Amino acid sequence: MATQYAGGTTGHRIEAPTGLALLIYRLKEALSTPKPYLMGFGVFLWLFTYWLLCEGLKLDRFDKIPGPVAIAKEWFSYEPFQGISFFTAEYYDHILASCRRIAIAFAIATGVGVPLGLFMGWSDKIRQYIFPILETLRPIPPLAWVPLAILMFPGFEAPVIFLATLASLFVTTLNTMLGVQSIDEEYFRAAGCLGSSKWDIFKNVVVPGALPYIFTGLQISIGVAWFSLVAAEMVSGDLGLGYLIVDAYMNNVTVPMVIGMITLGFVGWFTSVIVRVIGNRLMQWQVKELALQGR
Amino acid sequence: MHCKVAEFTAHAGYQQVKTLMNMTPPLRDERATMNTSTTQRGALSIRNVTKIYDPEGVNVMAVDNCSMEIAAGEVCMIVGPSGCGKTTLLNAIAGFHSITHGEIFLDDALLCGPSKPKAEQAAERMVVFQHGALFPWKTLAENVAYGPTVQKTLRKKQALEKARDMLSESGLGNVVDKYPGEVSSGMARRAEIVRALINDPKVLLLDEPYRAMDALTKSIMHESLLETYDRTKVTIFFITHDLEEAIFLGDKVHVVTTRPCQLKKTVSVDIPRPRSYETQSSEQFRLLMDEVNEAVHEEAIKAFQAGEREMA
Structure with missing residues (x-):
């Protein structure tokens, strides 16, 4: 067995630290x-x-x-003068409403966009069916969809989710498709040589090969989802951080407006970190490879 | 690694590199566990093969009426200038490209010919690629186990076990669970050859597998390949433009012309096996080098004057 290192005394290795x-x-x-x-x-x-x-x-x-001192005072006050602080339930209602919408929109966009992108990248035929329409719809700003969304869906919730999904879907699909196209031809050939069926190739080459691009796409896509969600909430909504900002503006209170903005920044950052962590979990091979290159 | 371990150790330089690469030669008795094919198989017959590419309506002839006979269990080295169409030939055998005219047979079975211009890809003809094509998202063991798993010759668990054993036999026992990106290019290439061999192929097709390696690593890869060959006697179709490599490894060296690719000269290398690094300094080796060099140099000049960009 070649488990022992041939290096002799110089081959000694220090155990890497783990845990705490x-x-x-x-x-x-x-x-x-x-x-x-x-x-x-x-x-x-x-x-x-x-x-x-x-x-x-x-x-x-x-x-x-409002300056930073005024905002901090209001944000940490038990009885906020302008209605929103860490200690009001309303604040968390807004955050939760937005997060829930993002979760639904992002899940739909990923669930549809990733498979669609994978198939579009994998099969020329499917790409030709879908690509022209996708490229035409993609440049339309989410805000332009607002009237249509309100006409199409009843209530406050559905149109907002629809708009966030739409924006996110295009990014995810396109990145996934590019991800498949970026896979080196030799991996397909190697898989073919080794006796793979089409399905084997899809599972073992197309999906893992496209993962780095998919997760880059998902990080952008969750940002875009927030972007159009807030826009939608400003136009049509009864709750959510976008609504909070616009509502504060209408009522001429400025502090909740800025609190809403900063909160959006942090929550948006947090969601994109979650996506990145999941991505790194799924792509240990890439994390390790990059680590060896000192990145 | 090789039968002549003693001779090998005599080279202090190689010993050092070996130490650096953390490899130990497998013990003799363990090699018996490797599956050895006793029947002679894997004879390739390339008959009047022509391949014309048609990019933008301009016909480019990559291979012109090329014929070659490769006996079962032979190490056949194809030498020619860069971009001359050697890889086209390999692609035709592997089933990546179609051919325009001619026929290719493997053990009297038609791979491709007028009735079917493109051969089917199959595990009997395993390719080891120029830049390496281990799946970076699978560990070395998973990579090696992939073939038997998808061909359903073994269950996944058994395949993984066998993969680990075979990797250990090739001196990769302590990196089986690493990803290809974590090991040296030499180790990755060696694992790729194991990935091919686990399928018990008739022919191993290698497309300049050691091109990007430094001379010292290359020498270790050569010894390792020779050791593998001595054990399995698999037919090897090896493309290179390194003449020393060609003579050191090969039974036959086929020199091909610059594009379009045609067989120019066949040199038989009758240096007995097993070969060791001392072979390279022998008089016989030098004479063979001269013989091959003469044929290749002419073609290299022609290729250079044609000034075509390397297709790699």
Whole structure:
């Protein structure tokens, strides 16, 4: 058995840390680089500029915009003056409503878009059937669909989800298709040589080969979904972060408006991290390969 | 790795590389577990094959009336300038491309000919690709187990077990669960050959598999391939433009002309097997080199003057 290394004394290897030890090791590594300090300083600098413009210098142009101190005070207050803070149930209702819609829209878009893209990339015939229509519909901005969506679907919920799905679907489909087309021809040939059926090739070459592109697409697509969801909520909705922003604007309260925006930023970031983590789980081979290249 | 381990160790340089690559030669008795084919099979007969590509209406003749006989269990090296149509020939045998005229037989069975211009892809003719085509999303063991699994000759679990055993026998025992992107190109290429051999093919088709490797790694790959050949006696169709490689590995060296590809000269290499690295410094080796070199050089000049871009 060739399990022993032939290197003799020099072949000794140190066991890699795992679990908590790994976490501490990584933290130490991170703190020994200038990265976290630069990030902290960057955030501080931006916040300071924001404060300076709105509250420090009190410039005319910014006199209607709430500054960071005003927002923080309101956000953390038990009895918010303008109605929205961490301690009001309403705040979480808005977040949950938006997240629920995103979850549904993203699930539909992924469930339809990925298989559609896979088949379009795999089969010329299917691509020719679908591609021209897709390319014509794709440039239409989601907002242009709003009237049609409201006419088509009853209530507040369905049109909003429809619009978010639509935007997300195009991105997912197109990226998945490009992903399949990016697979090296030699993998198909190798699979053919090894005696694969068409279905084997689909399962073992097309799907895993396209995964890197699919997940890049999904990260973009969830961003786009948020984008059109908020637009839709502003036009037609009774709940959700987009509605919160527009509602605050209508009622001439500015702090909830900005709170809604910042919340959107964080929630959107969080969802895209989830997608990335799932992607890395499914693509260990790529993570390990990139790690060896020092990335 | 090779029967002549003692001679091999004598080369300090190679020993060092071997140490670096963390490989141990498999023990002699373990090799007996590998399936050895006793019957002679895998005779390839290429008869008057012509291939004309038709890009944008301009006919390009890649192969012109090329004939070759490759005996069962022979290591046949195809040498010619870059872009001369060697790979076209390989693609025709493997079933990736059609041919325009002629016939190719494998053990008297028609692979492709006038009635069916494109051969079917099958595990009896395994290809090892120039840039390596292990699936990067499968571990080495999964890659090797893939063939028997999809052909349903073995259950997945058994196939994986067999794959692990075969990889261990080839000195890859400690990287079986790694992804191809995590191992050196030499190890990946070796695993790819194991992936081919687990299917017990009649012919192994290699398309400049060691092209991108440095000389030291290459020498290790050669020894390893020779060892594999001595054990399995599989017919090998090997494309290269490295003359030393061709003579060191081959039974026959077929020199082909620049495009369109035709057989120019066949040189028989009657250096006895098993061969070791000392073979390369022998007088016989040098004379063979001269003989092949003369034939190839002419073609290389022609190819250079034609100035065509390498098709790789």
